[in-house]
Amino acid sequence: MSETWHADPRDLAEYSAGAIADARAASIEAHLVTCAHCRGQVNGLVDQDRLERAWFAIVDTLDAPRPTLLERVLGRLGVRSDTARVLAATPSLQGSWLLGVVVALAFATIAAQSGTDRGLALFLTLAPLLPVAGVAAAFGPTLDPTWEITAAAPGGGFHLLLLRAASIFGATLAAAALAALALPGLSWTAAAWVLPALALTLTSLALSTFTSSERAAAAVAAGWIAVVLVSAHGTQDLLSAFEAGGQLRLAIVAAAATMLVARRRDLFETRSHL
Amino acid sequence: MTTAVSLSDIEKSYGRTRAVAGVDLVAEPGITGLLGPNGAGKTTLMRMLATVLAPDGGRMRLLGHDPGEPDGRLAIRRRLGYVPQEPGYHRNFTAFEFVDYVAILKEMTDRRARHDEVRRVLGLVDLTDVSGKKIKALSGGMRRRVALAQALLGSPDLLVLDEPTAGLDPEQRLRFREVISAVATDATVVLSTHQTEDVSALCQRVVVMHEGAVRYDGSVRGLAEGARGRVWLAADRHPSARLSWRTGDGLHRNIGDAPPRADLVDPTVEDGYLLLVGSGAREEAA
Numbered sequence: 001m002s003e004t005w006h007a008d009p010r011d012l013a014e015y016s017a018g019a020i021a022d023a024r025a026a027s028i029e030a031h032l033v034t035c036a037h038c039r040g041q042v043n044g045l046v047d048q049d050r051l052e053r054a055w056f057a058i059v060d061t062l063d064a065p066r067p068t069l070l071e072r073v074l075g076r077l078g079v080r081s082d083t084a085r086v087l088a089a090t091p092s093l094q095g096s097w098l099l100g101v102v103v104a105l106a107f108a109t110i111a112a113q114s115g116t117d118r119g120l121a122l123f124l125t126l127a128p129l130l131p132v133a134g135v136a137a138a139f140g141p142t143l144d145p146t147w148e149i150t151a152a153a154p155g156g157g158f159h160l161l162l163l164r165a166a167s168i169f170g171a172t173l174a175a176a177a178l179a180a181l182a183l184p185g186l187s188w189t190a191a192a193w194v195l196p197a198l199a200l201t202l203t204s205l206a207l208s209t210f211t212s213s214e215r216a217a218a219a220v221a222a223g224w225i226a227v228v229l230v231s232a233h234g235t236q237d238l239l240s241a242f243e244a245g246g247q248l249r250l251a252i253v254a255a256a257a258t259m260l261v262a263r264r265r266d267l268f269e270t271r272s273h274l
Numbered sequence: 275m276t277t278a279v280s281l282s283d284i285e286k287s288y289g290r291t292r293a294v295a296g297v298d299l300v301a302e303p304g305i306t307g308l309l310g311p312n313g314a315g316k317t318t319l320m321r322m323l324a325t326v327l328a329p330d331g332g333r334m335r336l337l338g339h340d341p342g343e344p345d346g347r348l349a350i351r352r353r354l355g356y357v358p359q360e361p362g363y364h365r366n367f368t369a370f371e372f373v374d375y376v377a378i379l380k381e382m383t384d385r386r387a388r389h390d391e392v393r394r395v396l397g398l399v400d401l402t403d404v405s406g407k408k409i410k411a412l413s414g415g416m417r418r419r420v421a422l423a424q425a426l427l428g429s430p431d432l433l434v435l436d437e438p439t440a441g442l443d444p445e446q447r448l449r450f451r452e453v454i455s456a457v458a459t460d461a462t463v464v465l466s467t468h469q470t471e472d473v474s475a476l477c478q479r480v481v482v483m484h485e486g487a488v489r490y491d492g493s494v495r496g497l498a499e500g501a502r503g504r505v506w507l508a509a510d511r512h513p514s515a516r517l518s519w520r521t522g523d524g525l526h527r528n529i530g531d532a533p534p535r536a537d538l539v540d541p542t543v544e545d546g547y548l549l550l551v552g553s554g555a556r557e558e559a560a
Contacts, residue, residue: 065367065374085378151324152434154380
């Protein structure tokens with residue numbers, strides 16, 4: 001369709017400068033769609049730099065990665081978008097993994113509802129192992145499909161490992177804390193798994209400088225269960241591993257593991273075995 | 275100018291298996307091809323060049339830095355592009371999202387500049403049209419190109435490419451050669467491959483590895499010339515041939531110690547390579 005009239009040049013100039021009321025701008029835009037002559041006039045009036053910036057903004061909006069649910073949540077918590085993207089790629093921060101954590105905690109919490117020491121011991125033994133498994137799955141060849149590309153990038157070494165480990169630990173801690181609130185007769189036991197969780201996660205990280213992260217996590221899990229059982233057998237108290245003496249020993253283990261991780265941090269950067 | 279790659283007496287073992295046994299290698303800007311059969315130690319060496327695996331022994335300098343030192347390693351990684359033999363992907367990411375993710379890990383913090391760079395490298399490998407597609411929906415060849423795109427981010431000075439042409443069709447390989455040969459005018463490219471055609475078409479220099487050791491290090495032409503006088507055509511497989519196969523025109527191409535009056539032909543790079551690593555090569559090397 002060809003137009004028989006043309007827009008006022010002053011209106012076109014104001015439109016091109018972005019200095020026109022919305023209603024008139026809409027009217028001129030409707031006219032420009034069908035009038036090649038006026039489009040030609042506008043072409044000569046528009047600031048080319050501004051046009052280029054606008055065009056790239058459109059292209060960028062179309063290309064830009066769509067934030068996942070996790071990225072949006074992290075964004076709300078004040079995490080930078082690029083950091084959120086890196087965290088969103090963590091295998092053990094994916095929805096399926098987190099669902100697994102929730103289900104495991106739900107079963108343990110239900111068991112604890114029995115009101116017996118056995119149910120509570122099950123919860124307290126299981127809860128610290130969840131961040132151990134999550135952190136083990138966050139890096140390394142087995143579960144991170146991009147580990148090799150990630151490892152060769154300047155931002156992919158120990159710093160990334162700590163970032164992911166802290167995020168997984170935080171996420172699992174939050175889920176376990178909510179589950180702990182549902183334990184019968186809220187008492188010191190609601191928090192008795194926190195220090196074990198920290199100590200076991202750090203020990204698993206330290207051991208993963210000697211072997212694969214999966215083997216390290218498996219060894220820590222087996223060791224932890226053995227400690228709980230042996231302690232319970234020796235004292236006839238299922239919860240003895242979680243009382244003051246046990247917590248103190250775990251604090252020492254956590255400190256020793258932290259020192260070992262710091263000392264051997266280079267092995268997270270470049271592997272000596274694959 | 276600093277030598278981009280300088281390896282001296284590099285060793286790496288897995289248990290009792292010596293994957294890399296005393297390798298010396300120097301590489302300058304241009305393309306160096308690393309040729310060898312499966313299990314030759316190529317991937318282990320490439321992983322060491324990419325700083326993801328530490329050698330057990332030997333001296334290593336990359337881009338003038340020691341990858342064994344934290345500061346040196348970081349400096350190398352800032353100027354390194356790497357395509358592993360089996361690049362993994364977050365399959366729910368689009369091609370753009372995946373390359374953008376690696377760009378973040380490569381410390382490109384300015385969002386606009388990073389996205390411009392992602393578009394540039396996707397354009398280089400001809401993936402602009404599918405940049406919004408999920409990686410799980412892309413063909414194997416397209417995924418290899420996504421892997422190459424991420425390696426090109428930031429125009430690295432050292433490109434380590436472990437079998438980058440695996441799974442590419444002939445047209446894609448041609449495009450790959452165009453891209454890599456353009457990059458290699460300034461950068462040092464170390465490319466491992468099974469394909470002698472890639473080496474012939476691209477490399478200024480070729481290193482042949484076999485059983486963890488370097489068997490040849492020199493020009494591509496020199497590798498072919500090593501087989502001169504040892505390749506001949508005959509109606510049948512000759513008893514003195516180390517390797518022999520029936521070609522499309524019905525004659526056998528024999529490689530080995532040629533008998534008198536053999537119908538000798540010009541050797542190819544493949545002939546030279548097969549002579550080094552093919553059946554019986556071990557006995558000769560010993």
